[in-house]
Amino acid sequence: MPQQQCGFRDAKVKKIYLDHVSSKPIHPRVLEFAKGYLKHGYGNPSSLYSVGLEAKRILEDARIKLAELINGENENSIIFTASATEANNLAIRGTALRNVSKGREVAASTIEHISVLNPMKELQKNGFTLNLIPVDSMGVVDLAKLDEVLTKNTTVTSIMYANNEIGTIEPIREISTTVHDKGLYLHVDATAAAGYIPIDVKADGIDLLTLSSNDLYGPQGAGALYVKPGIKLQPILLGGGQERGLRSGTENLFAVAGMGEAARMAKDEMAQEARRLKGMRDKLIEEIVTIEGAYLTGDPTQRLPHHASFRFEHIEGESILLNMDMYNIQVSTGSACSSKTLEPSHVLLAIGLKHEEAHGSMVLTLGRSNNMEEIPTIVKAVKETVERLRKLSPLSNKGVM
């Protein structure tokens, strides 16, 4: 442990940021590209004078870059929003409400992000039937159950491309086959997956797909929804009719331009960067699971290349997070104590962990700033953290309880 005078981390210790799934620094090249629009990009893309037309050109350029990242049919299939949360809301509420004549059933996996689950629950309160699809202990959606519960009245089924808390990649193509065989539309939240694994909405059979700017190293304040041509949605924000009437409100030109550039970079550099991250991830997992009472959460192979998530027996996740921060290493946890609801992560419970097991979780997500030389430092900090907290803990395998 670094020398601690008053318990606060030594500013001289180099920061190792391992919470890229929560937030990412904007990439310097993205910032360089977009910063001019922050200063000069005040034209309203809806205005016909020259300044407005320039803004419109920037917007359409970003749209093309996003469509290219996911192999969308054309740039018109991209709707900009202010966040991935908004895109998820638009996808679910917009599709369900626009298609009530076809049915009043919706479905989602139990490990979806809360910005998918909460709009679904809101629909349920308003008379829709919500079917939650369970996952196995690795977090993989139960395809047989999906096949069983979907009906021709299920207008929107939402399954994430990969899970942000346990890193598991879902079998989207098989899911798509089932959804289109039994139900109507498939929405895929690709917030955690985009930029790390190739996404092809046409080959994968995806009708609606959510993207986040910041998760691609773009600025915060932008998200996007891919909508397959021909699918009708009801807007959730009404006003001036921007974004083909689906999302009123003047576009955030800086964030959208940055998101476009981030998408271009992600497409160009994904294969190489994923390989680099996977090497580090595998080394981290290999070392950390040697700690007694340490377990990987999520699928060991069908897994995001930058994602290493664990649980540790007899210690609590918020303590792990605080203790790791003393080494100037930032991690996240699904523990109840670090959540607003004081409930442990619904994802960890959905993969069958008991409450007391879910409390001891730690999520490490690697990014562009990390390198292989940091791995021994990280592993040492994890080992010392677990050892220290276990010495404080009344729990052990021999059991106090």
Added chain:
Amino acid sequence: MAQIGYSKKVMEHFMNPRNVGTIKDPDGYGKVGNPVCGDLMEMFIKVKDDVITDMKFKTFGCGSAIATSSMVTELAKGMHVDEAMKITRNDVASELDGLPPQKMHCSNLAADALHEAIKDYKGKKKSPERGSKQQKEDTRKDSKQ
């Protein structure tokens, strides 16, 4: 402004907790919380002439669970047991320069654990031969460490 995160004092106690450990044959033992809820505390006290002479704790839980455990041992050590019974959750929190609001309810159990240990001590004093169930648990655990 609302408090953001933990105070320096909480972090200081979290990083350097006082009086961690167990006491063999304690005069009082208290256990509160539950690992299912994410917090479990054990308090051990040694008492002479109704004054707490030594005190140790073990805690499973978040930053404030550990810091409040440490703080309560500092507050109660050297105190008459009747005085120590008056230590409240709020006392512990304010000695730590406050806790975030959501932590006031769930993880400020340290004062409760102390009170349980004192009740155990008083119970044993009344019927010294019997020895509490909790103490037996403790002895069992101690012998395994």
